[in-house]
Every structure is written in structure tokens, then in C-alpha cells.
Amino acid sequence: MSGKYLVTGGAGYVGSVVARHLLEAGHEVVVLDNLSTGFRQGVPAGASFVEGDIRDAAKWVDSSFDAVLHFAASSQVGESVVKPEKYWENNVGGTMALLAAMREAGVRKLVFSSTAATYGEPEQVPIVETAPTRPTNPYGASKLAVDHMITGEAAAHGLGAVSLRYFNVAGAYGTYGERHAPESHLIPLILQVAQGHRNAISVFGDDYPTPDGTCVRDYIHVADLAEAHLLALKAAVPGEHLICNLGNGNGFSVREVVETVRQVTGHPVPEVVAPRRAGDPAVLVASAAAAREKLGWNPSRADLAGIVADAWEFAQHIARER
Amino acid sequence: MSGKYLVTGGAGYVGSVVARHLLEAGHEVVVLDNLSTGFRQGVPAGASFVEGDIRDAAKWVDSSFDAVLHFAASSQVGESVVKPEKYWENNVGGTMALLAAMREAGVRKLVFSSTAATYGEPEQVPIVETAPTRPTNPYGASKLAVDHMITGEAAAHGLGAVSLRYFNVAGAYGTYGERHAPESHLIPLILQVAQGHRNAISVFGDDYPTPDGTCVRDYIHVADLAEAHLLALKAAVPGEHLICNLGNGNGFSVREVVETVRQVTGHPVPEVVAPRRAGDPAVLVASAAAAREKLGWNPSRADLAGIVADAWEFAQHIARER
Numbered sequence: 001m002s003g004k005y006l007v008t009g010g011a012g013y014v015g016s017v018v019a020r021h022l023l024e025a026g027h028e029v030v031v032l033d034n035l036s037t038g039f040r041q042g043v044p045a046g047a048s049f050v051e052g053d054i055r056d057a058a059k060w061v062d063s064s065f066d067a068v069l070h071f072a073a074s075s076q077v078g079e080s081v082v083k084p085e086k087y088w089e090n091n092v093g094g095t096m097a098l099l100a101a102m103r104e105a106g107v108r109k110l111v112f113s114s115t116a117a118t119y120g121e122p123e124q125v126p127i128v129e130t131a132p133t134r135p136t137n138p139y140g141a142s143k144l145a146v147d148h149m150i151t152g153e154a155a156a157h158g159l160g161a162v163s164l165r166y167f168n169v170a171g172a173y174g175t176y177g178e179r180h181a182p183e184s185h186l187i188p189l190i191l192q193v194a195q196g197h198r199n200a201i202s203v204f205g206d207d208y209p210t211p212d213g214t215c216v217r218d219y220i221h222v223a224d225l226a227e228a229h230l231l232a233l234k235a236a237v238p239g240e241h242l243i244c245n246l247g248n249g250n251g252f253s254v255r256e257v258v259e260t261v262r263q264v265t266g267h268p269v270p271e272v273v274a275p276r277r278a279g280d281p282a283v284l285v286a287s288a289a290a291a292r293e294k295l296g297w298n299p300s301r302a303d304l305a306g307i308v309a310d311a312w313e314f315a316q317h318i319a320r321e322r
Numbered sequence: 323m324s325g326k327y328l329v330t331g332g333a334g335y336v337g338s339v340v341a342r343h344l345l346e347a348g349h350e351v352v353v354l355d356n357l358s359t360g361f362r363q364g365v366p367a368g369a370s371f372v373e374g375d376i377r378d379a380a381k382w383v384d385s386s387f388d389a390v391l392h393f394a395a396s397s398q399v400g401e402s403v404v405k406p407e408k409y410w411e412n413n414v415g416g417t418m419a420l421l422a423a424m425r426e427a428g429v430r431k432l433v434f435s436s437t438a439a440t441y442g443e444p445e446q447v448p449i450v451e452t453a454p455t456r457p458t459n460p461y462g463a464s465k466l467a468v469d470h471m472i473t474g475e476a477a478a479h480g481l482g483a484v485s486l487r488y489f490n491v492a493g494a495y496g497t498y499g500e501r502h503a504p505e506s507h508l509i510p511l512i513l514q515v516a517q518g519h520r521n522a523i524s525v526f527g528d529d530y531p532t533p534d535g536t537c538v539r540d541y542i543h544v545a546d547l548a549e550a551h552l553l554a555l556k557a558a559v560p561g562e563h564l565i566c567n568l569g570n571g572n573g574f575s576v577r578e579v580v581e582t583v584r585q586v587t588g589h590p591v592p593e594v595v596a597p598r599r600a601g602d603p604a605v606l607v608a609s610a611a612a613a614r615e616k617l618g619w620n621p622s623r624a625d626l627a628g629i630v631a632d633a634w635e636f637a638q639h640i641a642r643e644r
Contacts, residue, residue, distance in 0.1 A: 080474070081474070081477065081478060082478055083478065084471070084474030084475055084477075084478050085418070085421065085422060085425075085475070087474075088414075088418050088471055088474075089418060092410075092414060092418075092467065093415060093418065096407070096410050096411060096414075096415065099407065100407060103407075132454035132455070132456070133454070133455065133456075134454075134455075135470065137474075138470070138471075138474035138478075141467070141470035141471070141473070141474065142470075144467075144470070145414065145463070145466075145467035145470065148457065148460070148463035148464075148466070148467065149406070149410050149460075149463070151463070152402070152403070152406030152409075152410075152459075152460035152463065153406060153407070155403065155406075156403060156404055156405065156406050156460075
């Protein structure tokens with residue numbers, strides 16, 4: 001049965017891949033994005049596009065929507081540390097306005113793009129959803145506040161909601177991939193080195209308590225992630241707020257990722273060791289048990305070389321575009 | 323050295339007692355309160371009064387203030403469960419506006435009225451400040467979001483801030499005491515029974531794993547609490563956010579409080595056992611070690627009979643006022 005979905009932030013990386021998956025599943029999609037960090041060309045063909053801010057959501061949210069998938073957010077950890085107010089205003093203030101518009105219009109289903117950054121430094125890995133939430137930066141704190149806001153909205157007003165806490169999203173889905181300005185994510189940065197656009201990749205700390213001393217993260221293919229969103233739409237139950245981590249449950253170190261890029265691309269990738277960054281935990285790996293059990297999710301693209309190969313194809317695509 | 327302080331919510335219970343303490347210490351006080359739950363007569367003589375909302379804080383915050391003491395908030399747990407959006411808008415949205423106004427005016431010191439409700443159901447008692455924060459209602463979640471907001475503001479913009487997480491504030495300071503409409507706090511409710519304004523006090527659950535089966539809470543005298551705020555003004559360090567629990571570290575059960583009211587007032591207080599309320603933990607007791615160590619706080623009114631006696635005097639005062 002096809003539905004009509006509002007995708008906020010649907011011109012961004014994850015939002016655009018999810019929008020594309022919705023379209024491929026036969027749904028109608030309206031993308032709402034203010035293009036502050038999204039790209040007009042990220043909006044998939046076949047989706048309607050509204051250039052606007054979620055704080056004005058009431059202008060566009062009406063009862064014709066079956067659900068909202070909410071990706072619009074400021075999402076640069078480093079920026080959040082120097083401009084925290086932007087994160088509270090955009091992410092928390094923006095979601096307040098969006099939820100109010102949904103309440104008014106009677107749209108009672110939401111899938112929210114949350115993050116592993118809500119947990120902060122973990123006491124135990126893999127991280128389960130009941131772990132303490134101690135965000136170490138305003139980005140994570142603002143996303144945690146939204147998760148709490150959604151919990152209250154579900155209980156009070158019957159919203160059916162699923163928050164998906166992403167670990168390290170990577171890879172690409174055809175011509176829909178990751179481009180941030182400035183780029184801050186590991187795999188795109190390494191690929192820029194492989195392409196000769198950067199001289200070397202900075203490895204922030206090689207003295208962590210990990211097998212090779214570099215940070216270990218859980219990389220998840222954006223297409224696997226997108227599939228979880230479609231499953232979440234089915235799993236949402238009125239009055240309940242389900243929170244699921246999305247990761248593969250496998251960690252790869254920074255050095256392993258760099259080496260994989262060398263193998264996949266055939267290009268040299270010089271490394272430069274730099275000091276640790278404040279707030280970078282040694283190991284962040286998800287327990288994906290809840291997503292598997294409660295959403296029926298079964299990620300099929302966990303192979304790091306495959307994730308990097310798709311990201312590499314996309315990096316070459318945008319290089320040709322320039 | 324005398325200073326000039328803005329007290330938001332200074333027409334409410336705790337805010338008015340703190341304002342009075344500031345005045346008695348020789349400071350200049352401006353109270354900002356929208357009177358949505360505060361009372362005009364709560365504003366102490368000698369304080370300037372501005373009737374207004376913290377969301378318009380920029381109108382009144384200027385560089386003449388040495389610090390802001392921020393009490394203005396919606397604070398009814400039960401209401402927050404049915405109208406969570408009000409709590410996000412007033413508490414979180416309101417504080418965003420207040421912090422922006424302070425940044426703009428260069429006011430770089432803040433004492434914030436936080437709450438034990440940020441912790442939710444504790445894993446261990448007494449509760450220390452590093453305990454996990456898992457609020458069980460939107461009131462607690464909104465206060466936790468503000469604590470996180472302040473942490474980021476301090477780190478990014480040099481604010482010197484102290485959050486004080488209150489346990490069960492009680493008692494009165496002369497004619498400055500506790501009156502909520504509707505009343506929802508235990509001691510004022512029991513006193514209304516003693517005064518004959520209510521037939522009986524409801525005891526929500528008598529099968530908790532506590533000595534007498536009723537919930538145990540940490541009652542702190544509002545004057546002890548007020549003194550901690552003046553100490554917090556001295557302890558605030560630019561760029562740092564200190565979080566301290568305020569409680570006595572002693573717990574009293576609901577039955578013990580009822581019995582104390584009988585003894586102090588000499589009136590009968592019938593009890594009615596009612597079902598447990600959702601989200602009411604068995605025991606909430608603070609570790610006050612951080613407040614003692616970091617603020618130099620030394621509460622001197624921990625005796626429950628004394629707390630009740632002061633509350634009883636105030637209850638008789640407002641009964642005469644009617």
C-alpha cells in the first residue's frame with residue numbers, strides 16, 4: 001500500500017537516500033529542506049521539493065501525509081561546540097515547530113534521525129539502547145533532547161514514533177552520497193586524499209586502547225540504514241516511542257579504514273598522526289539487536305570494502321561533476 | 323561587595339525566597355516573572371518587578387546585571403505528562419531566549435534551578451551528580467535539556483554557570499512560602515488536611531521496598547536552598563558549568579512526614595492509600611557532597627519538624643490572607 005511521506009532534510013545525505021528508497025517502494029515523497037547544508041541536486045527525481053525551514057513546518061504539513069521522516073538538522077559536531085545555540089535553535093526549536101505542525105494536522109507517525117552521539121563515552125560496548133546517555137557535545141545533546149521530546153509527544157498525544165540512532169553512516173546509493181561542506185567525515189576525507197585533493201589523512205590519536213591504537217567505529221552502509229527507515233514506518237505504534245541503534249555491531253579502526261581505501265582505490269593515502277580530539281571515545285560500536293528484533297532489520301552490506309567501493313564510486317562521480 | 327541580579331521566576335516559591343536572601347545580603351534585585359504561576363505578592367519588598375516572559379528577555383537584560391538567577395519554568399510534573407509541548411516551549415525555548423539575551427548583553431554568570439527529576443529512577447542512592455540521567459517525565463527531560471544547553475554555552479561562550487538540582491524543597495521563609503495552584507506538593511497538601519481544607523491525604527502506594535512501604539524523599543528547607551544560590555554566585559567560574567545536587571542526604575517516608583505534621587500541628591490527618599503513581603521511584607535521596615565541597619554549603623535546617631513548622635506557619639498566614 002503506497003503512502004505519502006514528508007522527508008525533512010531530504011536534500012542531505014541520509015535524507016536523500018531514504019527519499020529515493022521511498023520512491024522506489026512506490027510511495028509519494030515531498031522533500032522539505034532549507035538547503036543550508038543540503039544540495040538541490042540531492043533531491044531525488046520523482047520527489048516534490050519545498051525549499052523551506054522546519055520552523056515554518058505548519059505551512060506545508062497537512063493531513064494528506066501518512067508520516068514524517070525527520071532528517072533536517074545541523075549535524076557538525078565541531079561546529080556545535082563553538083556555536084551551541086545554533087544546534088538548540090535548529091534541532092530542538094525546529095523539532096518543536098515540526099511536532100506542533102504534525103499535531104495540528106493530525107499526522108501521527110514519525111521516524112527521527114537520532115545518533116550514537118546521544119550516548120557519549122560508553123561504559124560498555126556494544127552499546128545498547130538502555131545505556132546511559134551522556135552526550136559530550138551540543139550536537140549529541142540537542143539530538144537527545146529531541147528524543148526525549150518525542151517520548152513525551154508519543155505518550156501525551158498518541159504519536160507513533162521511532163528514533164534511529166545512527167553510528168557511522170557511510171557508502172553511497174548510486175548518485176546519492178555523502179558530501180559535507182566542509183567535509184568532516186572520515187571516509188570522504190580519506191577518499192579526497194586518494195583523489196589527490198588532500199595531501200594526507202589526519203589520524204587523531206594512535207595511542208587509544210585499541211588493537212592498533214586508533215579509534216574504532218561502527219560503519220553502516222547508507223542503503224542498509226535507509227531500509228531500516230522503511231521498516232520503522234511499519235513498526236511505529238501509536239502512543240509508543242521506539243528507539244533503535246543502527247550499526248553493524250562490528251568495529252573498524254581508523255587505520256583499517258585507511259588501508260581499505262588504499263586497497264579499493266589503488267591510490268596511496270599518506271597518514272599524519274595528530275593529537276586526540278576532545279570527546280572522541282576509543283570505541284563506538286552498536287548493539288543492533290533491538291533493530292533486528294523490533295524492526296526486522298537485516299543489514300546486508302556490512303563488508304567494509306563494499307562500503308568504501310560505493311563511496312569511492314560516488315566520490316568519482318562528484319569529481320566529474322565539478 | 324554588592325551586586326545587581328536578575329531573578330527570573332522571582333514571584334514563585336524558591337525564586338522569591340532567593341530574591342529575599344539577595345536583598346538581605348545588600349544586593350540589588352530585579353524580578354522578571356510572567357505571573358503565570360507566580361504571585362505578585364511573592365515579589366519581595368525592595369526588589370524591582372518586571373511583569374514579562376523570559377522569551378522576551380532581551381528587552382530587560384542589559385550589561386548592568388552581574389548575574390542571572392533563573393527560576394522561571396513550568397514545573398508541574400503531572401501537567402508535563404499531558405502537555406509536554408508547554409514544557410519544551412517554556413523551559414527549553416525560554417532558556418534559549420534568556421541565554422541569547424545574556425550573551426548579547428555580556429552577562430556572563432548564571433545560576434540555574436535544575437531538579438532531581440533529571441535523574442529519573444536512580445540505580446543507586448544517595449544520588450551523585452555523575453549518575454545516569456533518565457528523566458521519566460517531560461518536566462525532568464526539559465530541565466535536563468537546559469542543563470545540557472548551559473554546559474555548551476559555558477564551554478563555547480565563557481559563561482560561568484552553576485546548576486542546582488533540587489530534591490524536595492519544603493518549608494518557608496517568613497511570609498515567603500509554597501503555594502501552587504493546583505497544589506501538588508506533599509507537605510502543603512498534608513497541611514491543607516490539617517487545616518480542614520481537605521478530607522484526607524492520599525498516600526500513593528504503601529507497598530514500596532522501604533521501611534514503612536511508602537516513598538522516601540529528601541526534604542530540604544527552602545532557606546538552606548536559598549543560601550546555596552548565593553554561594554553558587556561566588557563559585558561560578560567563567561567557561562565552567564558546575565552541577566550540584568541540593569538535598570540533606572536524609573530520606574523521610576510519606577508516613578513519617580504525615581506523622582510529623584500531626585505532631586507539629588496537633589491536628590488529625592486522615593490518610594487514604596491510593597495506587598502508586600507511574601514514574602514515582604521508591605527512594606530519592608541526594609548526595610550533597612558536591613555542594614558541600616564545591617560551594618562550601620552547610621545546610622542547617624535539616625530537621626523535618628522544623629521544616630514542617632515553618633511550612634505550617636506560612637500555611638496559617640495564607641489562610642488568614644484569604
